[in-house]
Amino acid sequence: MNKQIVKLKSIIAPSFHQVHRDIKKGLYTHHWLKGGRGSTKSSFISIEIIFNMMKDSKQGKVTNAVIFRRVKDTLRGSVFEQMLWAIEKLKCESEWEVNYSPLKLTYKPLGTVILFKGADNPLKMKSIKVAKGYIKYIWYEEVDEFEGYDKIRNINQSLMRGGPKFCVFYSFNPPESQRNWANMEVLETRKDKLVHHSNYLGVPREWLGKQFILEAEHLKKVNHLKYEHDYLGAVTGTGGEVFTNVTIRKITDEEIASFDRVHRGLDFGYASDPLHYTVNHYDKTRRRLYIFYEIHKAGMSNSSAVETIKQENKSNNRIVADSAEPRTIAEFKKLGLKIIGAKKGPDSVEHGVKFLQDLEEIIIDKERCPNTAREFLGYELEKDKEGNFKAEFPDKNNHSIDSIRYSLEDEMKAKKWLV
Template structure:
C-alpha cells in the first residue's frame, strides 16, 4: 500500500488478505466467530478489519480485549501500532501508550485496549461501537455477557463483536453459546493453517509433527477440532477467590524460560487443600529482570522458594539478591503424583496457569492410551507448581539436643 500525506490507498488490502477472510470485511453479523487451528490467520484478519473500519468509518470507539491486560500490550496492541506504521499512517494517529489508545485523526475513530482483569478501566469505558475478544476462550461467560451488554444504542455503523480462539475444550461455554444452538445473529467461520498462505514451512512442520507427539493437540491446533478432556494431567481443580491467610505451609516455585515464559507461583497448603496463585508469567525476562520483578512482592524474599534446577547459576543469583531459595527436585511423575494427592484450588486471576491446566496432558500411545509421561508443552506455571509442592525427602537439617526431664521429652534446636 502506498500513502502520500493524507491520501490513503487501501486497494491492496484484498490481495494482502487470505481468501477465506475477504468476504468477512463486509460481514455485519453481531457476532463474528473466528475459530480453528493455530496460525490460520484469525488474529491478523480481526486486526486488519478493525483497522479498516477505523480508517474508513468515523466516530468509532472500538474495544480490543484480552483476559489479562499485561499480555495485551506485547501482543495485540503492539501489532496494531506496527501495522499502522507499516501502512505509513502513524503520523495521522494520536497514540496514548500508557492507556493503550489509538485515535485515527482523519475519522476521529478510536481503538482502546483493555484486559478483563482491569475492572476499573472497563467501568470507565462507554459508548463502545465494536469489540474484538482476542483468545476468547480465556474469557468467562460472565466476561462476555458484560461486554455484550455494553454494545448498545443507535449507532451510525453496524455493531459487531469478533471472537477469535482455538477450540481447546469441548466443555467450553463458547461451544454451548455459538455451536450447540442456532443464533441468527452470528457468523461462524472455521479455519486452519491450510487457509493461511502466508505461513512459513517450519511452522507447518511443527503442526504436522503434533500428529506423532500428541494427537489431541494435533486435532485442536492443526485440524482446528474441539478438544476433548481425555488424557488431561490435572482434570480436577476448583476456582477460589483467594488463598487463606492461615495456610500451614506457604512456598513458591519458579520455572525459568526466555523464549518460553518464566513462571512464578505461590502455594499454600491447608490439610488436603493445595492453593495455588500465579505471581508472574512472562517471556523474554533475563534473570536480573526476573529478580527485579519478584523482589517487591511482599513476603517473597523470606518465603522458601524452589527453583528450576537446570541452571544452578541462576539460583545463585537469586541467593545473592537475598532470596531464600533452593533447587527443586525434577522427577516429573513423582512430582505430579504429589500435586494430585491434594485437592487443587486455583486462586482467581491465575489465567495462564488455568490455560495450562486445560491443556497439559499425558502423552498418548499409538492406540491412544495415556502414558506415564506428560507432553512437554503448556507446562511452565505447572512446573513451577510442581517444584513448590514436591519436596521429596528434602528438609531443613536442624541440630537437635534431647533432654529427658522426668517423663517429658524436650527438643531444642
C-alpha cells in the same frame, strides 16, 4: 485513507474473504472466529477494525473500538502489537497516533480512538467512554480465557449503546474440552451471529514461513491428535467424554415424516432445574438414534407443561417419565396425558448411559434441540483430586440424557439393558 493503495486480498487470507464481505454488508453483529495456530484470525480482525474505522470516517460516521483481553497485563504484547501490525500493513501509519501509557490508538483526522482494556477489573467496565461518536467495534481476544459469556454480555450491554450498528469479534483457539463455555457458545444460534472456523491450511504458505510448516508437519507425524487440536483447531476432547458417537446435523421434515419408531420421555424439573421432554426415533436395524424435538424449561407449572406437551403429542402417545415422582405422574395423567413411570433397575443410570454409548450414532438436530446437543456434547466424566477420572457418570447437566433413557425403556429391555 492513505494515498497508498493496499489490496485487501493481499493481506487477508482467502479463508476470510467471505467473512470480509459479510462484514462489508453488515450481515452480522457477533462474529465468533475460532481456529488453530497460524489461521490468521487475529490478523484479519485487526485489519478489519483499522480499515473499517477509517472507511466509516470517509462516510461521515464517527466510530471507535475497544479491545479486550482477560488480563490487562497481556494487552501490550498481544493485541496492541497486532493493531500496530495492521496499521503498518494498511500503510496508514501517518494517520494514527500511538500512545503507550495508557495504551491507545487515535485516528488523527477525526480524533476517534481504539482503547485497550483488561477484564480483570469489572468495576471499570461501565466507565469506558469515548469523547466522539460511539463504540462500534469490540474485540475479545482469547475469549475462552474469560470467565464465561455472562460477563461478556454485561460488558456488551454497557458498550453497545448510542449507535445504529455494531461489530463484535470473539477470537479463540478452541480448548480441548467440548464442555468449555466457549466451545458450547459457538453451538448456540441466533440470526445476528456468525461462527467461522479456520486453520493454517487456508493461509498462503509463504505468509507462515517454512519453519511453521515443518513444525506442523512434524507434530502431525508424531502426535496426530495434538496436531488436530493445535493446528487444525479441533475440539479433540480430554479423554473423559462420555458420548463419542454424537453427530450434530439437521434432521429434515421428510426424515421426521418417515420415522415409525418414535419414543417420548420426560424428566421432571425441580425448582431451578428444568423440565425436559424429548421426542426421538430409534432405528433398531442401524442402531441410530434421531433426536428431533425437545421442551427444556425451568419453572413450568404442571398444567403449563401438560398443555405444551400436548401441542406436540397431538395423538397422546405414550410418554415414559421419571418414576421417582409418582404424584406428578398421577397429576399429569389427570390432566390428560398417557404417561407411565420408567421401570428402574439397579445401576439404572450406568446401564442407560452405556446403552446410548453402544449405539452406532446419536444424531441431534441442534436447531430443534439446542439443549440436548449442549448436554450430550458437554457430558464428561469428572476428575478426582489426583486428576484421575471418576468411575461414575456425573449426575448434573443431564436432563435430556435422563429423559432419553426413560423414553427408550422398551428398546433397552429388548437388548436386556435396564433403564
